[in-house]
Amino acid sequence: MIKRTVMRSGRSLLAATMLASAAILAAAPACADDAVTLSLEIKDHRFDPAELHAPPGKPITLRVKNASSIAAEIESSDMHFEKVIAAGAEATIRVRPLQPGRYNFFDDFHHETQGVLVVP
Amino acid sequence: MLPSLLIVFREVFEAGLIIGIVMAVTSSVPGRGLWVAGGVIAGVLGACVVALFTGGLSELFGGSGQELFNAGILGFAVLMLGWHNVWMARHGREMAAEMRAAGQAVVTGSKSLAALAVVVMIAVLREGSEVVLFLYGVAAAQGGADLSMAAGGAVGLVLGAIVCLLTYLGLITIPTRYLFAVTSTLITLLAAGMAAQAIAFLQQANILTVFDETVWNTSWLLSDSSLLGRALHTLIGYVDQPTAMQLIAYAATLAVILVLMRLFAVPPAQRPRAA
Numbered sequence: 466m467i468k469r470t471v472m473r474s475g476r477s478l479l480a481a482t483m484l485a486s487a488a489i490l491a492a493a494p495a496c497a498d499d500a501v502t503l504s505l506e507i508k509d510h511r512f513d514p515a516e517l518h519a520p521p522g523k524p525i526t527l528r529v530k531n532a533s534s535i536a537a538e539i540e541s542s543d544m545h546f547e548k549v550i551a552a553g554a555e556a557t558i559r560v561r562p563l564q565p566g567r568y569n570f571f572d573d574f575h576h577e578t579q580g581v582l583v584v585p
Numbered sequence: 586m587l588p589s590l591l592i593v594f595r596e597v598f599e600a601g602l603i604i605g606i607v608m609a610v611t612s613s614v615p616g617r618g619l620w621v622a623g624g625v626i627a628g629v630l631g632a633c634v635v636a637l638f639t640g641g642l643s644e645l646f647g648g649s650g651q652e653l654f655n656a657g658i659l660g661f662a663v664l665m666l667g668w669h670n671v672w673m674a675r676h677g678r679e680m681a682a683e684m685r686a687a688g689q690a691v692v693t694g695s696k697s698l699a700a701l702a703v704v705v706m707i708a709v710l711r712e713g714s715e716v717v718l719f720l721y722g723v724a725a726a727q728g729g730a731d732l733s734m735a736a737g738g739a740v741g742l743v744l745g746a747i748v749c750l751l752t753y754l755g756l757i758t759i760p761t762r763y764l765f766a767v768t769s770t771l772i773t774l775l776a777a778g779m780a781a782q783a784i785a786f787l788q789q790a791n792i793l794t795v796f797d798e799t800v801w802n803t804s805w806l807l808s809d810s811s812l813l814g815r816a817l818h819t820l821i822g823y824v825d826q827p828t829a830m831q832l833i834a835y836a837a838t839l840a841v842i843l844v845l846m847r848l849f850a851v852p853p854a855q856r857p858r859a860a
Contacts, residue, residue, distance in 0.1 A: 535722030536639075538715065542809045542826050545799075546789045548651060549715060551639045552722050557648035559791045573810070574592060574719050 500524040500559070505580070507539070507550070507572065508532040512580035521584045525560040537578070541570035544582070589737035590744075592719050595812075596712035597745025599819045600628075603708040605752025606775065607701045610669075610768040612757050617698055624702035628709025635710060636717035649790035655711070656790070659783035662707045665700040666776035667842045670769050672697045674846040677765055771820070773842050778822020780838040781831040788828060796829035 501523050506513045507530070519525050531537050531550040539558070540547040550556045563584045572578035604621065611617035635642070635654075643651040676697075716738075723734050759767050787793040804825040807814050817823035822835060 536718040540810075542804060542824075545785060545797075545826070545828065548643070548789075549639055549718060550643070551718060554640045554643070556643055556651075559789070561788075561791075561794070561797055571810075574715075574722075575588070576810075 500526045502526045502528060503582075504528040504530070506530045506532045507537050507578065510572070510575050510578045512570075512572075512578060515580045517580070517582045519563065519582060519584055521565050522562045524562050525582075527558040527560060528555065529558060530555045536574060538573040539570060540573040541568065543568040544570065546570075547573065587737060589720060589723060589734045590741040593716050593738045593741025594744045595741075595815065596716045597742055598748045598812075599815060600705075600708040600712040601745045601747075601749030602752055602816065602819050603775065604705055605749040606756065606768065606771050607705055608749075608753040609756035609764070610772065611698060611701060612753075612764075613761075614698060620698040620702040621705055624705030625709050627702075628706040629713055631706065631710035632713025632717050635714040636721065639714070639718060646790070649792070652786040652790035653792075656783040656786035658707050658711065659779045659786070662704050663776045663780045663783065663838060665703045666772050666779070667838070667845070669697050669700045669704075670772050670776075670842055671845045671849050672700075673765070673769060674850045769846070773839060774821045775819075776842060777835045777838040778818070778820070781822045781824065781827065781835040784831045784834040785824075785828070788830065793830060796833060798829055799826045800829050800832060802826045 501519050503517050503519060503525060505517065505527065510533070517527075529539055529548075529550060531552060531554055534552050536549060536551050538547060538549045539556070544560050544563070546558050546560065548556050548558055560582075563582075565584050568582040568584070570580050570582065604625070607624075608617070608621060611621070639651070641650075642654055646653055720734065720738055724731075756764070756768065756771075784793060788797050802825065807817070807823070807825065809815070809818060809823075809825045814823060814825065824831060827835075
């Protein structure tokens with residue numbers, strides 16, 4: 466008897482958690498159309514350009530082409546992304562609107578490959 | 586040689602910590618070696634498949650395939666870890682009692698072993714696919730695998746395996762009566778950290794945009810990309826710049842697992858008198 470009640474409350478708790486997470490997912494607004502698109506390439510262990518500029522408060526789309534013959538993992542703690550890009554492949558990274566500042570990014574496979582996004 | 590050593594070590598090290606914990610968690614269950622080995626082999630095969638299809642994978646779902654895949658398998662690992670802990674809260678005591686009466690323990694233990702084998706597989710798959718991609722890239726760039734790259738990779742693998750072994754040996758020195766408490770705490774933190782990481786991938790894919798502001802920045806103190814930062818990231822989910830949603834997911838995972846463990850634990854009345 467006791468066991469059954471415990472099991473049931475456990476299950477309804479799980480259901481409540483799932484409902485809550487579904488609600489959060491549904492509440493997420495559709496992505497904005499006024500995104501700023503910036504393109505860069507990775508080649509010879511360098512980002513080209515190594516310094517990017519973007520306006521504050523606008524979503525940013527980074528188009529990254531890995532023009533080298535080796536896989537790269539573009540990563541940024543400042544902007545919260547990490548993405549593996551196979552040799553010769555291209556990837557899209559969406560960055561949420563940023564406050565003014567300098568945001569670093571790097572290739573986690575080759576730490577000498579460093580770049581910065583400047584928001585005035 | 587050095588770059589391939591470092592990359593391979595870093596990735597194997599992260600998977601090695603998780604395998605070491607799983608080995609310690611299951612140290613009393615007979616037959617766990619096969620399950621863990623099975624998880625590693627499945628993970629290595631999976632890593633090769635994922636590496637092979639990385640290009641195609643990232644183009645799925647409007648360029649967010651990689652993020653969704655990572656979030657999905659991390660979420661699955663969180664469920665497996667949580668389920669294991671809840672299951673152990675209920676059956677751990679029986680298992681400890683019947684441990685020496687072999688046969689029985691194999692049957693009761695294998696369910697929770699399967700969940701942990703899946704966790705091992707996911708850890709190896711995630712870290713391994715990066716190793717495969719990296720080494721393949723190096724090999725392709727140099728027109729075929731050369732000896733120094735292979736040597737670097739091998740040394741990295743051995744060093745990573747040593748981390749796994751040390752984690753395991755360190756944990757099993759803990760006296761048996763505390764081991765259960767320590768390992769279930771480790772598993773719970775591991776799950777919470779993975780949940781926060783899954784959230785990071787969903788935010789990156791722009792699927793989750795609420796509460797996405799950075800709450801604090803401790804990169805001056807301990808960076809995510811340092812070795813200690815990486816170890817803590819794997820073990821307890823340390824992030825130097827967490828978003829509010831990551832913190833919410835972390836706290837919620839901790840709370841849900843702890844509450845479920847308590848709810849499903851053997852009620853005091855049924856518990857054998859204190860040993």
